[in-house]
Amino acid sequence: MPDPGSIRPARILVINPNSSRTVTAAIDAALGPLRLPVGPDITVTALPEGPESISSQQDADRVVMPLARRIAEDSADAFVIACFSDPGLQTAREAAAGRPVMGIAEWGILRALTLGERFGIVALSEGSVHRQRRMVRQMGLGERYAGSRPVEARADETVGEAIRARLITAARILIERDGADAIVLGCAGMAPHRMAIERAIGRPVVEPCQQAVAAALGAVLLREVP
Amino acid sequence: MPDPGSIRPARILVINPNSSRTVTAAIDAALGPLRLPVGPDITVTALPEGPESISSQQDADRVVMPLARRIAEDSADAFVIACFSDPGLQTAREAAAGRPVMGIAEWGILRALTLGERFGIVALSEGSVHRQRRMVRQMGLGERYAGSRPVEARADETVGEAIRARLITAARILIERDGADAIVLGCAGMAPHRMAIERAIGRPVVEPCQQAVAAALGAVLLREVP
Amino acid sequence: MPDPGSIRPARILVINPNSSRTVTAAIDAALGPLRLPVGPDITVTALPEGPESISSQQDADRVVMPLARRIAEDSADAFVIACFSDPGLQTAREAAAGRPVMGIAEWGILRALTLGERFGIVALSEGSVHRQRRMVRQMGLGERYAGSRPVEARADETVGEAIRARLITAARILIERDGADAIVLGCAGMAPHRMAIERAIGRPVVEPCQQAVAAALGAVLLREVP
Amino acid sequence: MPDPGSIRPARILVINPNSSRTVTAAIDAALGPLRLPVGPDITVTALPEGPESISSQQDADRVVMPLARRIAEDSADAFVIACFSDPGLQTAREAAAGRPVMGIAEWGILRALTLGERFGIVALSEGSVHRQRRMVRQMGLGERYAGSRPVEARADETVGEAIRARLITAARILIERDGADAIVLGCAGMAPHRMAIERAIGRPVVEPCQQAVAAALGAVLLREVP
């Protein structure tokens, strides 16, 4: 599908599976530094079929087939699923027919593995905590997982200033009580807070959308290598 | 240290800890697709103090302090240690004082985690196999590790055509007997064979230098994000 | 929803997420011994929206929302999802609003844990093998898992006599080469072969639908206990 | 040994390895819902050779040979060892010559795996906590284990009302501090408190004797299946 000989530049499509405009805009802003003059185009889109916030397993499962269809029909060179549940990641890969599909939880966590001994996740809610435990087990990374701590918020609330203090508190508990030494932000819209939290806790904080798109960028650049 | 406003562009320094020119040249060639017109400069250098091939734990440990000194004295914005033993990765990070340091084993393996359920490593020698088992345990990734299979070669032999058939055989055994479904090339100089092995075995094959430099590229681009 | 005071007896609904009549009939026959004169009613139904065979992750994900709707709308006291991918198990539990939902992979594997040190799974295809590895990791049971071996068949082919020899061969390889000492049949329609395989290999063989329904039976009987 | 054609109905023998009448009576009462008009007979008996309470490893080991003898000499179709140390489970299986033997810790824990991400155990004493850690490791279930919390009581004290508040406190600590989301009662006599604890903590609470006998019921019903 990628067609290096044509005029069309390579393109990375970032899909926010919820339909919150606030979150989509926050993701888009977070990706600025990865947009290079001659690099791949990076587009962020919401999934119209998605709920306002993905807060149950049913919310996550509900977007899988629409996501797969979107990917199958789009000519992008790589895809990023921008929800920390990584909904339908394997099905999306089947639908992408060989083109890279990156999950933000996956890449937020993998990057954290290189920044500390044990990562902790700032989670939206108690329900997310349980899903994250299942996800970390599925990834086979339990030995590096300090835990998740919830801030009890909806996805779209994570963007604003009001939540920053709670995010810092959760990160601090992960460091001090749970033994984390690197933090992953467990929602797609938390990028505006990354640096403030890092400064507050004195340990690396990973924004997962940035990591997944950076990984997609690398994969797109490397695709034609013999 | 990165200074986007100045004239000096960002720079990634890739250090080959062995002193083999053949391997250094092969690494350099493999990184072509990651060199963007306005992107960070990517330089590959050998470590003059390094041995011809790193084939024992002592070889790996011997290069740690020279590597750390090289990193401490260099003004690069990010570093890649281009030897599959990831020698001195933690010490290099201490020496880099906050600038990213990526190991090629680390990133080759992390990328493989996103391409299959269990990764296998094509290793240089039986000795490397033992060291890789220890490394994978240290990373806490044993649950995803199918195993390593040696081709019994020195680092500089991996570049030429002569070894390709043995690399394919090792990869095939990892798939068919050990249950791997993604392969990591366990030496810095194997890039010229990546695509041929992938075609021969029908499963993803990861070249670790490319992955570590792609990760360094992402880290450099994202450093200024608030 | 269960209403012990009414005349209606308790009811367990077994849903075959694929639409194969052959498989549905095989499941129904396998459950005979669990139908007690005054025990809960056990009904087996196919999911009309399901594909003929679930052989990709997309097939599995496609049935999740229809399954969840079916469960939410049905007044049964307990549910069994009769596909070895346990598609949508967590979402089904959310939809069941407290009523038990059992997965056949889950219960086939749990029963096997009590019959040997390491279980092996006779899988439909190479693709199922990969999904089973992911599932076993997600369950956190990797230490007890000897592996999966495929017979390369569709779900509806597993019912007939023609496949028995291949099932026995796969089970034998799991025992002799992979170190399993208990076998789980990795598809809903293999019940007619259970005893023949057990006799051939001399080790316990678990039929997963029977185990999940037995578990549902226990859960239904125990629900009213103070 | 089961003989469906004869007049004798199938029989499940539940053996309480301690000699406490209070505990034996509590177990017997807890099994009421599993006694079906035409189902297998369920008999609960104490082991006369057993101590009043099993509170050391020596107490547990002391009952193994008497248990094995009892099982070898009894014509029951299935057995349940009703002590949360699962004393002599493997030896009992050898003695049962193919008839099912279920341990209550084993089945309490397996059932909990289907009700949450991480189970916690309400333990009798600090000593039991250590034995439970060893047991959970032996089962290979450490990834799902949140921990055990002791109430510091003897087995026969667990039956009465006086202990309920301490059981609830221990369960709550397991949920809130240790990250459990399903609770297993770690002693055979705690059934009278199950529902009260469940209501108090708002998460599933598993009574292990009920689960082991339910599993034995399923195994007995399924034995004749071809």
Next chain:
Amino acid sequence: MPDPGSIRPARILVINPNSSRTVTAAIDAALGPLRLPVGPDITVTALPEGPESISSQQDADRVVMPLARRIAEDSADAFVIACFSDPGLQTAREAAAGRPVMGIAEWGILRALTLGERFGIVALSEGSVHRQRRMVRQMGLGERYAGSRPVEARADETVGEAIRARLITAARILIERDGADAIVLGCAGMAPHRMAIERAIGRPVVEPCQQAVAAALGAVLLREVP
């Protein structure tokens, strides 16, 4: 209990839980190098109540209480249980009231951890293999365990020359097929073959009675340290 000031020298009692004189004599001979002129006395004794060979879990469990009684009644300063099932190790520790009790499987395996990346065990029989898997899981050492391979012999047959070739074959399979790089002899009577196997396979071979007694020696010498 140790009383360095008195005339009685410290004493280590090695108990062979089976009653085979051949095995007891082989153990005794293997311990020669650990008998120092002024060091602790090292006595080897068989357990009269023990069976000829411990080849089932029931055999292992049967000796636990006699072992515990023997230990409680003996004034030795440390004990070694010289059967590779480590029968009753925890109960023996309770009975020893603070005096060290060492298991030979435990110490054979711990020593092997320092000699290679993955240990393999030469086992007596297929039944021992299953028990060893359970034991290694209970020790939490599964990540370092390559596997066990049986020679299908009784304990007393392991002493003679006839079995040497089979022991070497089993060790070689553990190295070449299972990926072990250190071997543990899985029975108390195999000491006479240790060096011959080591020479044949070119990797370290551990005799477990020697290791357990060496550990007991260290523990006895260190007991008086403030």
Next chain:
Amino acid sequence: MPDPGSIRPARILVINPNSSRTVTAAIDAALGPLRLPVGPDITVTALPEGPESISSQQDADRVVMPLARRIAEDSADAFVIACFSDPGLQTAREAAAGRPVMGIAEWGILRALTLGERFGIVALSEGSVHRQRRMVRQMGLGERYAGSRPVEARADETVGEAIRARLITAARILIERDGADAIVLGCAGMAPHRMAIERAIGRPVVEPCQQAVAAALGAVLLREVP
């Protein structure tokens, strides 16, 4: 290399990789009970090239090559590396050419595995805690590891009386909050406090230099066994 027939007695060389005289003297004193009239000679030496305290990964890596040279040039029969980072253990083994090399962290931890279900480590500093987590993962012992707690001291401060209360506090937190039931002292100079801490917390406390030297003693005595 050991030559039992010659006049020269066997010799164990204990190398303290830091250059602190206080720590070297504390190690020497702790080994008194292992010095037997006719046993191997036990010599403790500091590494002149070592830093005052090993408190970063770079400190640990810096001593590896000097350690390896010292070992290669010395005729001792066995070596002990007396720093809890076990710096260069594998390289030291290569340099020792078959002679045993024991690490104190390794043996302190292995001994603790036989004294409780979960070991905890009293660490020098927060930095050591992170290195210990990596080391325990590399050993594959995470399932038995309760955690590490720092006292925030330099190596040479651990010898004096002033620190005892902080050591006891750290050990107590490991027991009460982290679930340890055996404690390892995480620095070479803490021997003078061992018994006092053990008495204060009522659980076994392991001094790692003593354990490593005891293991070296056993290895030296057993080397000549056929």
